[in-house]
Amino acid sequence: DAMVIQNPRYQVTQFGKPVTLSCSQTLNHNVMYWYQQKSSQAPKLLFHYYDKDFNNEADTPDNFQSRRPNTSFCFLDIRSPGLGDAAMYLCATSREEADGYTFGSGTRLTVV
């Protein structure tokens, strides 16, 4: 089945140690999004790719970076994770028309 896959499902990283979260899709959607969701809060958009064009939200910290080497894959890099970066990270895709979003199952990041 076509879907959005996030790996790993759970990630534990040390304070200050770089970590990469991955997302892949088989839907051939041209837009891919990364959301951060802290406990009991709404998801917050960090950035998105429209094809190869990177779009950063104004309040996304510089500590967060992203790469999209091809249509299928998108990575979230956290250069120096702090305790405040512990959250669920959700990847989503959509067509340009944006009448359907597909979410991955998320990666729950713990910083120790």
Add this chain to the structure above:
Amino acid sequence: AQKITQTQPGMFVQEKEAVTLDCTYDTSDPSYGLFWYKQPSSGEMIFLIYQGSYDQQNATEGRYSLNFQKARKSANLVISASQLGDSAMYFCAMTSSNDYKLSFGAGTTVTVRA
């Protein structure tokens, strides 16, 4: 800019009863889409139902229906015959013709009691 408001932080509902989750929105775009998502404790975001701004009829998907009142800018979700598995966080969200990024409301936690 588009804005979604969910005023109910949490709700309790008895099993087999119906529950209505409130959602109001604000946008200046004439064309927009409204979504409801369910997020259980496992964390995945599950799409429930979609309503387009030009749709004449309210959307329905099984036990889910969307009460769309365009003039009042509201898009309430009705869950009929609640089940224990409906206990989750529910998010209202929207996109518009000028902003295809999905914007979320604060969410409502629903707890179904046996």
